[in-house]
Amino acid sequence: MSAQAKTAEQGFKLNYKRTFIIGFAFFGILLLWQVYDTWCPTFLTELFKNSLGIEDEKQVQYLVGIMMAIDNLAALILLPIFGRISDKTHTKIGKRMPFILVGTFVCAVAFPFIPVLFHYSSVAGVIILMAIVVLFAMMYRNPAVALMPDMTPKPLRSKANGIINIMGYLGGAFATVVGFVFVLSDYLGTTKDANGNFKPHTWAYKNIWAVEGPFLVASLLMLISAIVLFILVKENKIAEEVKDEMARGDAISETTDKVDDDKPMSKANKIMLWLILGAEFFWFMADNGLSTFLNNYVIYGTHSSSVGTGILTIVGGVGSVIGFAFGGIIASKIGRKYTLLGGLGLTLLGYLVWIILTFAVGLPTGSLPIWLFVIWFIKGFGMSLVHVNSFPMVVELCNSKKIGAFTGYYYASSMAAQTITPIALGALLMVPNFDWNLLPIYAGICITVSLVIFLFVKNVHSNKTKFSSGLSAIGEAED
Numbered sequence: 475m476s477a478q479a480k481t482a483e484q485g486f487k488l489n490y491k492r493t494f495i496i497g498f499a500f501f502g503i504l505l506l507w508q509v510y511d512t513w514c515p516t517f518l519t520e521l522f523k524n525s526l527g528i529e530d531e532k533q534v535q536y537l538v539g540i541m542m543a544i545d546n547l548a549a550l551i552l553l554p555i556f557g558r559i560s561d562k563t564h565t566k567i568g569k570r571m572p573f574i575l576v577g578t579f580v581c582a583v584a585f586p587f588i589p590v591l592f593h594y595s596s597v598a599g600v601i602i603l604m605a606i607v608v609l610f611a612m613m614y615r616n617p618a619v620a621l622m623p624d625m626t627p628k629p630l631r632s633k634a635n636g637i638i639n640i641m642g643y644l645g646g647a648f649a650t651v652v653g654f655v656f657v658l659s660d661y662l663g664t665t666k667d668a669n670g671n672f673k674p675h676t677w678a679y680k681n682i683w684a685v686e687g688p689f690l691v692a693s694l695l696m697l698i699s700a701i702v703l704f705i706l707v708k709e710n711k712i713a714e715e716v717k718d719e720m721a722r723g724d725a726i727s728e729t730t731d732k733v734d735d736d737k738p739m740s741k742a743n744k745i746m747l748w749l750i751l752g753a754e755f756f757w758f759m760a761d762n763g764l765s766t767f768l769n770n771y772v773i774y775g776t777h778s779s780s781v782g783t784g785i786l787t788i789v790g791g792v793g794s795v796i797g798f799a800f801g802g803i804i805a806s807k808i809g810r811k812y813t814l815l816g817g818l819g820l821t822l823l824g825y826l827v828w829i830i831l832t833f834a835v836g837l838p839t840g841s842l843p844i845w846l847f848v849i850w851f852i853k854g855f856g857m858s859l860v861h862v863n864s865f866p867m868v869v870e871l872c873n874s875k876k877i878g879a880f881t882g883y884y885y886a887s888s889m890a891a892q893t894i895t896p897i898a899l900g901a902l903l904m905v906p907n908f909d910w911n912l913l914p915i916y917a918g919i920c921i922t923v924s925l926v927i928f929l930f931v932k933n934v935h936s937n938k939t940k941f942s943s944g945l946s947a948i949g950e951a952e953d
Contacts, residue, residue: 488630490637495706496625497641499574499618502699505645506581506611509692510604511765512783513685515542517592517600519770525597531774532903535767539900541601542766545608546892552612553889557882560617561875568709570617570624570878577614578700581607582693589685614700620881623869625712627719631866632810633802639862640798647791648695742932743871749931750867751887756924757818757860758891760825760917763899767913772842775910782842789847790854797858810863811931817859818925824852825918832911895920 515538522534556573563569584606591599619638626634739747769783776782797817805813828849835843865884872880899916902908 488626488633492625492707492712493622493634493637494641495703496621497638498699498703499614499621500638500642501645502578502696503611503615503618503645504642505648505692505695505699506585506607508646508787509585509688510607512769512780512787513688514588514600514604515766516769516773516780517588518542519774521592521595521597521600524595531770532909535770535900535903536897537900538770539766539896539898541604542896543893545604546889546896548605548608549612550886550889550893552609553616553885554879554882556613557616557620557878557880557885559878560620561878566710567704568713570621571704571707571709573617574614575700575704577610577612578696580610581614582696584610585693585696586686586689589689590682593682593685616878616881616885618703619865619885620878621707621709623866623877623881624709625716627716627722628866628870631869632805632863635866636798636800636802636862639858640795644795645695645699647788648691739871746932747868747871747883749927750864751883753924753928753931754864754884754887755891756920756927757821757857758888759895759898760821760920760924761857762888762892763895763920764913764917766896767899767903771910771913776842777839778841786842786847786850790850793851793854793856794858797855798862801859801862804859805863810867811928814860814863814867815925815928817856817863818921818928820856821853821860822918822921822925824849824856825914825921828914829918832914 518538518541519531519534522537523529523531526534528534560569560573563572565572584603588600588603588607591603622634622638623631768786769780772778772783772786773780801813801817804816828846831843831845865881868884869877869880899912902912902916903910
């Protein structure tokens with residue numbers, strides 16, 4: 475056996491402590507987006523209804539979709555740009571950290587002003603502040619996500635990505651719990667007239683803290699997470715420490731052709747990349763379509779409290795955390811492709827059950843049924859298997875000099891979907907005889923297309939790799 479082969483077979487040790495700390499960046503990202511995606515579509519719905527004098531909320535969902543899509547369109551353009559720029563940046567604090575710090579600070583300052591401007595019924599002000607938040611969130615999102623593959627060998631990235639995503643979902647769960655204290659539907663519900671219609675502009679006389687609280691908490695925790703990351707992760711020092719291990723990981727990566735720092739990407743690897751990104755596009759079409767309109771589905775479609783949205787989010791988050799914890803382990807046994815396909819299949823099964831039960835018993839009214847929470851748990855678990863393995867599969871295909879750029883490709887695909895899906899779903903909701911029952915049908919079709927595309931991704935097995943486990947791995951990681 476050659477010396478190179480012997481070196482490749484030596485055990486890889488995931489640095490759990492460092493990975494958890496890197497996860498603080500994703501904690502701040504999902505914390506912000508959970509608040510943003512839950513509250514902003516309803517803000518826009520109310521503002522458009524009042525400014526246009528429309529009572530039926532479904533008639534303004536296409537406008538809500540366009541506004542949410544414009545933000546994502548900006549992200550589609552900016553994510554690859556910031557990824558490439560950060561790849562080529564060299565400073566005393568690292569190549570990713572300057573973008574993380576500047577982006578987080580501006581987002582944290584701008585974010586709490588969105589509900590203030592909604593409170594005073596400023597359509598233009600809310601849209602402008604949303605655009606500023608998205609711009610600077612994109613500045614730090616790509617570099618923050620790229621930190622993990624920067625410091626983690628390729629065979630360990632699924633497990634590391636699981637930890638990163640658990641940290642992110644803790645951020646999202648925290649934002650959801652805060653939403654239980656500040657209930658949006660109660661804030662809006664106090665403005666109804668005798669006929670049950672919302673009175674225009676009367677929320678300006680209500681307690682502003684009912685909508686301001688979640689945004690302030692999110693901003694504060696974003697700042698704290700960035701400070702923790704800056705203090706504890708010395709980017710340049712760690713990059714030098716892991717240089718040899720990164721090279722060993724590249725030698726046994728799961729790619730059709732070997733990735734070489736000095737050669738162009740092979741045709742086979744390009745095909746694999748495009749298939750992964752294509753499948754990713756459609757699963758985000760499903761996932762973001764639901765997340766964009768979920769709170770409106772609960773408030774307007776089922777006439778339930780927005781607390782129901784929070785409970786659904788937490789239940790889905792619990793399923794996600796379980797999936798993130800075990801997704802990397804499952805992938806090490808059966809491969810990333812089949813783990814990801816299993817996640818898509820579980821998610822599709824959940825949507826099919828949702829469709830069948832909705833049409834069998836009708837759209838729930840007044841409160842959300844137990845079966846919807848079960849479906850959300852299954853969906854959360856299934857999609858976590860998808861997310862924990864898809865990003866490592868993309869950055870597996872690039873060399874060490876292009877991690878930021880390939881991170882940008884990954885997020886460009888998701889943002890392209892998130893640009894199109896709010897407009898498409900919002901427009902469909904305007905079609906006569908279509909109502910909120912459309913949501914699971916739309917999501918089910920998108921997931922089916924995604925699953926079919928991913929079937930064509932070539933299943934590539936790397937050489938069998940030894941992983942340290944248990945207390946020994948944690949102990950060695952903290953050296």
